[in-house]
Amino acid sequence: MPDHGSSAHATSQPPASGMPGTAQPDLPQTDTPQPDFSGRERFGIASFYAMSFAGRAMADGTPMDPRGNNAASRTLPLGTSAKVTNMETGKSAVVTIRDRGPYVDGRIVDLSPSTARKIGITRRKGIAKVVVAPIAVPLPDGRIKRGAAASARAPPRHMAAERRYRTPGTRGAARSARAAPLTGPPV
Numbered sequence: 001m002p003d004h005g006s007s008a009h010a011t012s013q014p015p016a017s018g019m020p021g022t023a024q025p026d027l028p029q030t031d032t033p034q035p036d037f038s039g040r041e042r043f044g045i046a047s048f049y050a051m052s053f054a055g056r057a058m059a060d061g062t063p064m065d066p067r068g069n070n071a072a073s074r075t076l077p078l079g080t081s082a083k084v085t086n087m088e089t090g091k092s093a094v095v096t097i098r099d100r101g102p103y104v105d106g107r108i109v110d111l112s113p114s115t116a117r118k119i120g121i122t123r124r125k126g127i128a129k130v131v132v133a134p135i136a137v138p139l140p141d142g143r144i145k146r147g148a149a150a151s152a153r154a155p156p157r158h159m160a161a162e163r164r165y166r167t168p169g170t171r172g173a174a175r176s177a178r179a180a181p182l183t184g185p186p187v
Contacts, residue, residue, distance in 0.1 A: 033074045033075045034075070035075060035076075035077050036075040036076060036077075037077065037137055037139055037140075037145060038137075039134045039137050039145050039146065039147035039148055039150075040134075040147075040148055041131055041132065041133045041134075041148045041149075042075075042108050042131070042132045042133075043087075043108075043129070043130075043131055043132075044106060044107060044108030044109070044129070044130065044132070045106050045107045045108065045127050045128070045129060045130070046084060046086075046107065046108065046109045046110070046111055046116070046119075046121065046127065046128055046129075046130040046132075047102055047104070047107050047109075047110055047111070047116075047121075047126060047127045048110060048111045048112065048113050048115070048116035048121060048126070049064060049066065049072075049110055049111070049112055049113060051066060051113065053066075054066045058070065058072070058098045058099035059072075059078055059098065059099045059100045060078045060079070060098045060099070062098055064099070064112070065112065066112055066113045066114060067112070067113075067114045068112050068114065068115075069093065069094060069095045069096055069112065069114075069115055070095065070096060070098045070099065070112050070115075071084070071095035071096065071097055071098070071099070071109050071110060071111050071112065071115065072097065072098070072099035072100055072101035072102060072109065072110040073097045073100070073101075073108065073109050073110075073132070074100060074101065074102070074103075074108075076097045076132075076134060076137070077097070077137060077138050077139075078097055078098060078099075078138075079096065079097065079098075079138045080096070080097040080134055080135075080136065080137050080138060080147075081094060081095070081096050081097075081134070081135045081136045082094070082095055082096075082097065082132050082133060082134045082135055082147065082149065083095075083132075083133045083135060083149040084109060084111065084115070084119060084130050084131070084132050084133075085119070085130060085131045085133070086119040086120045086121065086128045086129070086130055087128070087129040087130060087131060088120065088128055088129060089119065089120035089128075091118065091119040091120045092119060093111075093115050093118045093119050094135065095109075095111065095112075095115055107127070108130070108132060109130065109132050133147060133148045133149035134147025134148060134149060134150075135147050135149045135150045136150060
C-alpha cells in the first residue's frame with residue numbers, strides 16, 4: 001500500500017497547471033514600475049536608442065524615428081510630453097514618451113539619436129545626467145495634467161486671458177514702467 005503520509009515523493013517536473021488541487025509553479029516576480037501621473041521632475045541618467053531600432057514599433061505602435069522627438073520611460077505614461085535637460089551642458093529638448101524603457105538600472109529615459117545630439121549627448125559618451133520635467137501628463141480618465149515644466153512655460157489660463165484683454169494705460173503698463181532696468185555696474 002502506498003504511503004500517503006508527510007513524506008511525498010519528489011519529482012523533477014512541476015505539478016500540472018490548471019488542475020484543481022494542484023499547486024502552480026512559482027513564477028518569477030517582475031519589477032514593473034507603476035505609472036507616475038504626478039508631473040514631478042525626475043533626475044537620472046539618459047541614454048539613446050541604437051540605430052538598429054529605427055523603424056521598429058514602439059509601445060504606442062508608431063515606428064521609432066531616429067530623427068524624431070520620441071523617448072522611452074518606464075514610469076511616465078505614454079503620450080506624456082516632457083522637457084529633458086542635460087545637466088552638464090544646460091541644453092534641453094521637448095520629447096514625447098512613446099515607448100517603454102530603458103531597462104538598465106539608474107537610467108530614466110532613452111532618447112532618439114537626434115534628440116540626444118540636440119542636448120549634447122555624444123556617441124562616444126553615450127549617457128548624460130538629465131532632468132526630465134513633464135509638461136503634459138495624460139491621465140487614465142482622459143484629462144491632461146500639467147507637469148512641472150508646464151508652469152515654467154506658460155502662465156495659468158486665467159492670467160493669460162487677463163493679459164490678452166488689458167489695454168494700454170492700465171495697471172500692467174504702470175507696473176512695467178516701474179520695472180525699468182537698473183543702472184550701474186553688472187553684478
